[in-house]
Each structure stands twice: as structure tokens, then as C-alpha cells.
Amino acid sequence: MSSFIKVNNLDVQYSRGRRSLFEKEEFFKAVDNVNLSINKGKIVGLVGESGSGKSTLGRALLGAKEFHHGSIHYNFEEGSIDLSNLSKKNLRDFRSKVQLIFQDPYNSLSPRMTVRDIIAEPLEALGMTKSKSETDNRVIEIAQKCQLNINHLNRFPHSFSGGQRQRISIARSLIAQPEFIVADESVAALDVSIQAGILQLLKSIQNEMGLTIMFISHDLSVISNFCDEVAVMYLGKIVEYAPKNEIFLTPKHPYTQALLNAVPSINPHKKNIQKTLEGEIPSIYDRPQGCVFQSRCSKVTDQCRQNEPSLKKFHNHEVACINLDD
Ligand SMILES: Nc1ncnc2c1ncn2[C@@H]1O[C@H](COP(=O)(O)OP(=O)(O)OP(=O)(O)O)[C@@H](O)[C@H]1O
Ligand SMILES: [Mg+2]
The missing domain is CATH 3.40.50.300 (P-loop containing nucleotide triphosphate hydrolases)
Incomplete structure (x- = not known):
């Protein structure tokens, strides 16, 4: 079955203005390379x-904010619509x-x-x-x-x-x-x-x-x-996407784990999850190279600082992390 909404490599930017009158306008990505499939209903x-x-x-x-890269595709009942190409x-x-x-x-x-x-x-x-x-x-x-x-x-x-x-x-x-x-x-x-x-x-x-x-x-x-399903965003990226029960019972991404850990009443597996969130979210103007969550992650390795993880299927989750335990 094809998805109802399919988002591929979506970037959405805002202006940061100009540093001075003579310099070019600068932009930053509020949504950065997002991939997402949503099923009907x-x-x-x-x-x-x-x-x-x-x-x-x-x-x-x-369609209320223009995007700068990627695509958004809808499969409506009366036909499909590609948002980048609308008459x-x-x-x-x-x-x-x-x-x-x-x-x-x-x-x-x-x-x-x-x-x-x-x-x-x-x-x-x-x-x-x-x-x-x-x-x-x-x-x-x-x-x-x-x-x-x-x-x-x-x-x-x-x-x-x-x-x-x-x-x-x-x-x-x-x-x-x-x-x-x-x-x-x-x-x-x-x-x-x-x-x-x-x-x-x-x-x-x-x-x-x-x-x-x-x-x-x-x-x-x-x-x-x-x-029914939950997508977790961090600094403009989706870091985990899975059915609701999977997210709440077996969160995979360290950021999802930390978010849930902050709410003990909905986290029955609290003892399996070590860390809560520490430190500040980095500036969106200054996104780090590699994984966006590295500065707050308890599992960070050198590889995380070099390579940006993409969303990959892991059991019933899609997760953007290279250090996943079974
Ligand atoms: N109109 C705008 N012009 C410039 N920057 C913007 C604009 N709207 C949002 N931003 C910036 O884009 C980033 C993402 O903002 P957004 O409102 O999408 O976040 P959010 O996850 O909805 O936050 P919140 O939970 O506070 O509603 C933020 O850094 C925000 O300051
Ligand atoms: Mg908001």
C-alpha cells in the first residue's frame, strides 16, 4: 500500500537576516532532511x-510554509498531489x-x-x-x-x-x-x-x-x-518514528529514551533507561557535524561526531542512531 503522505529529504528554511547591509541574507534550516511516510487514517x-x-x-x-528542498506528496482519494508542483x-x-x-x-x-x-x-x-x-x-x-x-x-x-x-x-x-x-x-x-x-x-x-x-x-x-504512531523531532530532524506502543515501551533513540524518562508516570521501563536530558539544546544556527544529539547523548562515540545517521529500520522502529542495542 502506498503511503497517504510521503515526505522525502525535506528542508525548510527561515531567514536569519543580514549581518550588515553589504552582506548576503543568511538562512538556517528549521527542518533538515526529513523523511516521513504517513498512512491513511x-x-x-x-x-x-x-x-x-x-x-x-x-x-x-x-502548504502554508514554502520548502526549499525535497518533496511532499499526497495520495488523496481523488488523485495524488505533489506540493512542489501545484497549478x-x-x-x-x-x-x-x-x-x-x-x-x-x-x-x-x-x-x-x-x-x-x-x-x-x-x-x-x-x-x-x-x-x-x-x-x-x-x-x-x-x-x-x-x-x-x-x-x-x-x-x-x-x-x-x-x-x-x-x-x-x-x-x-x-x-x-x-x-x-x-x-x-x-x-x-x-x-x-x-x-x-x-x-x-x-x-x-x-x-x-x-x-x-x-x-x-x-x-x-x-x-x-x-x-497511533509517534515521530520524535530534535533540532529539525526526525530521530525516531514508530507505532505508539513501540515508542513508549521500547524507545530506541537515546533522545526518545531521555524524553520519556522525564515523565516517570508513562514510563514503565524506567529502570532500563539510564539518563535524563542534560544540558541545553544546541543552537539551530550551529548544527553540529555528525549526529544532532551528540552533545547530550550518553552513548556518543567518535563516529557519532563524524557521520550523520539517517533513519533506518530497526525492528518496528525507524531510528537515526548508529549505537542501538537489541
Ligand atoms: N517565522 C519565523 N522566522 C524565523 N525563524 C522562525 C520562524 N518560525 C520559527 N522559527 C524558528 O525555527 C525553529 C523551529 O521553530 P518551530 O516553531 O517550528 O518549533 P516548534 O518545535 O514548533 O517549537 P514549539 O514547541 O516552541 O512550538 C526555531 O528555532 C524558531 O525560532
Ligand atoms: Mg510549535
Whole structure:
């Protein structure tokens, strides 16, 4: 079976500006040579410390941030799309098939639009309905699915709680019936009990619609409950990618092990894992030669300082490390 999303050798850069007026603009890679295959209908968790490039990768997958090298290929139900080679028409089709769920339900909803208009906006922007009544029906249908009170659709967002606002965001993201969603820290701003309800809702809709989700989060216990697979990022690179249970029960990369070790409650094999994370993450402007994790790794050897490991299949994991124990 071919993957739903296939990312090959992806680099995404940002500008560092110029040192002086007379010098050239400098760039750095926030995402560096990423390879990733995502299967249809999966929820893939993306974890890693702040600044590791998670949001940048998510935005590149949505076509919201240009990339400078490599490729992103989607196998949608109605045909495949290569993001580096999009015509205007294909770009419009693509935009209807992918969506972002906003990070912050307090600031992301326009305070001057009614909830009906907020939810309807993607449909209207993409010209996907023929009449106002067709749009209204679609809004009501998705609002019900997201457990919103349809008698309150003419209200403004300020009269809703954080959890309800996140349901509005989700309804808006789903109304155009996308096939792929990036949820970037979508429940991080909510209380734990409200988070659980939102995640349950998202999972049941995901199941029903056969959605594929990239779920970006700092919260490993949320990732362990919600995701099917987990990709671990460090300094712009994916260092490990495996089914959720494999990641949590038998993490292979020293960085994954250290990340899990920092959360004892979700790590039943704590005694097998020696080290927690020490030291600072190196500057992304000054990525070391060889393995990106070398400065913090307890298993580092000279080889790690010379050769950059690529992601290799190891049991059911893909791991970028040359010192793996069985
Ligand atoms: N618009 C931008 N211009 C320049 N640099 C940026 C921009 N956005 C992000 N960066 C830098 O790119 C790197 C990756 O950032 P990104 O936001 O993708 O990380 P992240 O893993 O999502 O972090 P967090 O967990 O804090 O959300 C960081 O060094 C960040 O400072
Ligand atoms: Mg981010």
C-alpha cells in the first residue's frame, strides 16, 4: 500500500537576516532532511523540545510554509498531489483537503464574526456550496457533530468557554471535509478535564471521517492516549518514528529514551533507561557535524561526531542512531 503522505529529504528554511547591509541574507534550516511516510487514517503524534521544528514541519505539510528542498506528496482519494508542483487549480483543491486546527482557542477566533460565519468561512472561501441555505445546512451538520448548541450559532465567540471555542475551531476545520488535519498544540491551553472531552470528540470524528491527523504536542501522556504512531523531532530532524506502543515501551533513540524518562508516570521501563536530558539544546544556527544529539547523548562515540545517521529500520522502529542495542 502506498503511503497517504510521503515526505522525502525535506528542508525548510527561515531567514536569519543580514549581518550588515553589504552582506548576503543568511538562512538556517528549521527542518533538515526529513523523511516521513504517513498512512491513511492514522493519528501521528509529533513531539520534541521547543524549537525542534514541529510547527514548521506541520505548516510545510499544509502548504502554508514554502520548502526549499525535497518533496511532499499526497495520495488523496481523488488523485495524488505533489506540493512542489501545484497549478492554481490544484492549489485550490489541495486547500480544501487539508486544514489546521488553531492552537489557541482564545485568540484565534475573530471576535466580530458570529460562530456561524466563523465555521462557514472555509466553505465560502473555497466556493464549495451553491447557496446560503446549503452552507447553513452544512454548518448545522458539523456543529452538531462537534456537540455545539445550534441555537447559539448567531452568537459571538466571547460568549463561549475555552472548550466550546475549541469545538468551534474544530467544526471550522472539518466543514470542508478535509482528509488531513494538523492539530498544533490544540488542547494545550485547556484544563485537563476539558482536554479529555475535546480529544474524545476529535477521535470519534476522525474515526467516522477516516481522517489522518498530525497531532503536535508537548504532552507525552496526551500523545500516548491519543496517537497511533509517534515521530520524535530534535533540532529539525526526525530521530525516531514508530507505532505508539513501540515508542513508549521500547524507545530506541537515546533522545526518545531521555524524553520519556522525564515523565516517570508513562514510563514503565524506567529502570532500563539510564539518563535524563542534560544540558541545553544546541543552537539551530550551529548544527553540529555528525549526529544532532551528540552533545547530550550518553552513548556518543567518535563516529557519532563524524557521520550523520539517517533513519533506518530497526525492528518496528525507524531510528537515526548508529549505537542501538537489541
Ligand atoms: N517565522 C519565523 N522566522 C524565523 N525563524 C522562525 C520562524 N518560525 C520559527 N522559527 C524558528 O525555527 C525553529 C523551529 O521553530 P518551530 O516553531 O517550528 O518549533 P516548534 O518545535 O514548533 O517549537 P514549539 O514547541 O516552541 O512550538 C526555531 O528555532 C524558531 O525560532
Ligand atoms: Mg510549535
